[in-house]
Amino acid sequence: xxxxxxxxxxxxxxxxxxxxxxxxxxxxxxxxxxxxxxxxxxxxxxxxxxxxxxxxxxxxxxxxxxxxxxxxxxxxxxxxxxxxxxxxxxxxxxxxxxxxxxxxxxxxxxxxxxxxxxxxxxxxxxxxxxxxxxxxxxxxxxxxxxxxxxxxxxxxxxxxxxxxxxxxxxxxxxxxxxxxxxxxxxxxxxxxxxxxxxxxxxxxxxxxxxxxxxxxxxxxxxxxxxxxxxxxxxxxxxxxxxxxxxxxxxxxxxxxxxxxxxxxxxxxxx
Amino acid sequence: xxxxxxxxxxxxxxxxxxxxxxxxxxxxxxxxxxxxxxxxxxxxxxxxxxxxxxxxxxxxxxxxxxxxxxxxxxxxxxxxxxxxxxxxxxxxxxxxxxxxxxxxxxxxxxxxxxxxxxxxxxxxxxxxxxxxxxxxxxxxxxxxxxxxxxxxxxxxxxxxxxxxxxxxxxxxxxxxxxxxxxxxxxxxxxxxxxxxxxxxxxxxxxxxxxxxxxxxxxxxxxxxxxxxxxxxxxxxxxxxxxxxxxx
Amino acid sequence: xxxxxxxxxxxxxxxxxxxxxxxxxxxxxxxxxxxxxxxxxxxxxxxxxxxxxxxxxxxxxxxxxxxxxxxxxxxxxxxxxxxxxxxxxxxxxxxxxxxxxxxxxxxxxxxxxxxxxxxxxxxxxxxxxxxxxxxxxxxxxxxxxxxxxxxxxxxxxxxxxxxxxxxxxxxxxxxxxxxxxxxxxxxxxxxxxxxxxxxxxxxxxxxxxxxxxxxxxxxxxxxxxxxxxxxxxxxxxxxxxxxxxxxxxxxxxxxxxxxxxxxxxxxxxxxxxxxxxxxxxxxxxx
Numbered sequence: 001x002x003x004x005x006x007x008x009x010x011x012x013x014x015x016x017x018x019x020x021x022x023x024x025x026x027x028x029x030x031x032x033x034x035x036x037x038x039x040x041x042x043x044x045x046x047x048x049x050x051x052x053x054x055x056x057x058x059x060x061x062x063x064x065x066x067x068x069x070x071x072x073x074x075x076x077x078x079x080x081x082x083x084x085x086x087x088x089x090x091x092x093x094x095x096x097x098x099x100x101x102x103x104x105x106x107x108x109x110x111x112x113x114x115x116x117x118x119x120x121x122x123x124x125x126x127x128x129x130x131x132x133x134x135x136x137x138x139x140x141x142x143x144x145x146x147x148x149x150x151x152x153x154x155x156x157x158x159x160x161x162x163x164x165x166x167x168x169x170x171x172x173x174x175x176x177x178x179x180x181x182x183x184x185x186x187x188x189x190x191x192x193x194x195x196x197x198x199x200x201x202x203x204x205x206x207x208x209x210x211x212x213x214x215x216x217x218x219x220x221x222x223x224x225x226x227x228x229x230x231x232x233x234x235x236x237x238x239x240x241x242x243x244x245x246x247x248x249x250x251x252x253x254x255x256x257x258x259x260x261x262x263x264x265x266x267x268x269x270x
Numbered sequence: 271x272x273x274x275x276x277x278x279x280x281x282x283x284x285x286x287x288x289x290x291x292x293x294x295x296x297x298x299x300x301x302x303x304x305x306x307x308x309x310x311x312x313x314x315x316x317x318x319x320x321x322x323x324x325x326x327x328x329x330x331x332x333x334x335x336x337x338x339x340x341x342x343x344x345x346x347x348x349x350x351x352x353x354x355x356x357x358x359x360x361x362x363x364x365x366x367x368x369x370x371x372x373x374x375x376x377x378x379x380x381x382x383x384x385x386x387x388x389x390x391x392x393x394x395x396x397x398x399x400x401x402x403x404x405x406x407x408x409x410x411x412x413x414x415x416x417x418x419x420x421x422x423x424x425x426x427x428x429x430x431x432x433x434x435x436x437x438x439x440x441x442x443x444x445x446x447x448x449x450x451x452x453x454x455x456x457x458x459x460x461x462x463x464x465x466x467x468x469x470x471x472x473x474x475x476x477x478x479x480x481x482x483x484x485x486x487x488x489x490x491x492x493x494x495x496x497x498x499x500x501x502x503x504x505x506x507x508x509x510x511x512x513x514x515x516x517x
Numbered sequence: 518x519x520x521x522x523x524x525x526x527x528x529x530x531x532x533x534x535x536x537x538x539x540x541x542x543x544x545x546x547x548x549x550x551x552x553x554x555x556x557x558x559x560x561x562x563x564x565x566x567x568x569x570x571x572x573x574x575x576x577x578x579x580x581x582x583x584x585x586x587x588x589x590x591x592x593x594x595x596x597x598x599x600x601x602x603x604x605x606x607x608x609x610x611x612x613x614x615x616x617x618x619x620x621x622x623x624x625x626x627x628x629x630x631x632x633x634x635x636x637x638x639x640x641x642x643x644x645x646x647x648x649x650x651x652x653x654x655x656x657x658x659x660x661x662x663x664x665x666x667x668x669x670x671x672x673x674x675x676x677x678x679x680x681x682x683x684x685x686x687x688x689x690x691x692x693x694x695x696x697x698x699x700x701x702x703x704x705x706x707x708x709x710x711x712x713x714x715x716x717x718x719x720x721x722x723x724x725x726x727x728x729x730x731x732x733x734x735x736x737x738x739x740x741x742x743x744x745x746x747x748x749x750x751x752x753x754x755x756x757x758x759x760x761x762x763x764x765x766x767x768x769x770x771x772x773x774x775x776x777x778x779x780x781x782x783x784x785x786x787x788x789x790x791x792x793x794x795x796x797x798x799x800x801x802x803x
Binding site for chain 2: 570572576596597598599601602605606607608610613614615616617618620624627628629630631632633634635636637640641662663676677680
Binding site: 051053072073074077078081082084088089090091092093094102103106107136150151154 | 425428429431432433434435436437438439440441442453454456457460461
């Protein structure tokens with residue numbers, strides 16, 4: 001299993017624009033991490049550094065025992081899978097199944113394993129029924145699942161999802177939730193960029209908050225969403241449940257719907 | 271860049287100049303005159319501050335073509351005065367003469383057009399065509415094609431990135447890079463086809479086909495020079511024709 | 518009250534498809550109302566937007582039955598170009614929504630006004646105003662192709678509202694935006710409503726719909742299955758069976774009800790929960 005270590009990582013574009021400053025964090029295997037923050041806070045830069053698409057201008061990124069500086073992105077992709085924000089930037093086949101199959105096949109896996117992984121990933125993402133379809137004829141939200149499946153099929157230890165909830169309906173959110181569960185059982189690490197705070201509180205305990213190209217907090221959800229300083233600095237809106245709990249004068253720490261319901265029920269039975 | 275008097279000329283004036291060169295070269299006899307045009311164009315390019323880019327493109331785009339044409343003419347133009355001979359290859363005086371005439375004209379006309387596009391922004395040129403009646407659809411096609419090329423390059427880069435993350439080696443020898451390039455073509459073409467329909471909707475959403483006369487933030491103005499120069503050009507051309515064919 | 522948008526028994530089938538994407542849809546939207554269309558993906562929301570905007574049948578061919586009436590005139594009696602002035606449409610994919618002929622955001626936003634033949638001086642004033650409104654002044658000199666998804670979404674919205682159409686049809690305008698950016702977009706939409714615009718919005722973010730919208734249209738497999746004021750639709754027990762997200766507070770309230778807690782009414786906004794639990798005194802000293 002693969003661990004990920006970023007140590008004092010900074011990144012600037014060749015023209016000198018700074019995109020990330022002094023980021024240090026580690027993700028152990030099987031861990032699930034959410035990265036949140038405003039548009040332009042540096043989230044996408046951070047994850048692009050994790051899979052070697054960008055190489056740090058300062059500091060080091062270690063994937064397992066590999067320094068990403070010494071490996072091509074293609075090599076790093078065996079260990080870190082990355083789902084792009086915009087599915088149209090990623091899809092390059094005429095039908096869904098070939099798209100999903102491409103990664104594992106390209107890795108040189110045994111044909112049997114390629115088949116297994118392809119089927120598994122398509123089923124997990126709820127797109128088996130679209131196997132023959134041209135991805136460009138599918139709605140945006142389904143195309144997103146095509147890209148997720150095509151990365152999952154590569155069976156990497158670390159998986160990065162960039163905005164998986166954008167444009168998803170309730171059913172899509174349930175598919176995502178289930179998928180996170182399955183990946184955890186397989187001891188895979190999942191790093192997700194998202195704006196959806198309810199999705200975060202439902203499925204993530206560890207939260208990384210970024211603002212102005214820097215890390216603002218790396219802590220568990222309760223601490224982050226009840227830390228006024230962090231919320232102000234990152235301009236985050238706490239999830240609806242936290243706001244309701246506050247309005248009802250409950251003590252800090254309530255985040256999930258279940259917790260809130262239990263708290264109300266407990267009070268009511270007094 | 272816009273401070274320069276030559277650059278500030280109206281696109282039509284510059285275009286008329288290009289046509290002027292075209293006419294002059296065709297009317298005037300012999301190659302010496304046509305070759306003499308080229309240094310004049312270089313001088314204009316220097317005055318306009320675009321000499322470096324101008325020469326660069328001339329060398330890249332024209333020189334090989336010119337050499338090729340010259341050699342072809344030298345060997346294969348029919349003539350009697352053979353200067354040198356090797357097997358079936360004969361260099362004839364007529365060939366050299368015609369080769370020089372042809373290349374001198376191509377050089378003058380070709381570089382005049384290159385200079386025109388160095389000194390004129392295409393959007394200005396299209397705007398000036400629109401002012402004299404090019405339909406908006408035509409203008410749109412030209413301008414969007416110009417934008418599409420850098421956009422396609424960006425898109426190709428993004429797709430390459432996507433492929434790297436799927437284990438495709440894109441760094442290394444030419445062979446490796448060429449192999450990686452092929453799979454980028456499909457999505458590039460596919461997404462641009464998928465995009466045309468939505469692009470048409472975008473244009474409609476911006477009232478592209480509204481039944482009114484469009485206005486434009488981008489305005490071109492004509493100076494006295496812009497009014498005078500085309501007349502000068504025309505007079506010179508007429509003079510040349512009279513001198514050449516009637517005297 | 519005059520109906521701004523009026524659909525009567527509208528069905529639509531795409532050219533090569535056997536199945537209708539819209540099935541016998543009838544509704545009417547009054548001038549100045551903010552109506553949200555909700556429903557799971559594939560339920561026909563976007564096609565419905567295309568129909569209101571007249572891209573069905575003017576642009577997408579196929580079979581359209583029934584009547585679509587925009588501001589007292591049948592959509593088939595409009596020329597496509599005329600509708601552009603009347604109905605502004607911001608569609609889903611922000612990556613494709615650029616004119617492709619403009620070098621900077623200022624000109625990009627001005628493009629629609631140029632096409633409408635607005636005098637240049639007025640264009641400049643109106644573009645300035647909209648850039649400020651949508652908070653993208655800092656992008657004015659940027660190339661539209663080099664923007665992020667969220668920035669493009671704002672530019673797309675600005676490019677339409679600058680044209681000042683009477684009706685705004687907006688399809689998922691916040692999918693690429695962070696929560697603060699999303700809130701800002703909803704504030705802009707509210708402002709448009711205050712200016713008397715009729716607004717049709719497709720969105721998945723129910724908390725914001727509950728806060729801002731007047732009415733709901735619920736789509737399910739091509740049918741319009743429910744319609745009415747936001748509060749009534751969410752309170753209707755039928756809503757649950759369509760598997761659509763509730764506002765978070767409503768979901769919690771429903772579970773509390775099931776656990777036997779009495780509620781005075783079904784809350785749809787966070788701040789209503791205390792009221793519904795009859796605990797106003799608790800919330801009051803906050």
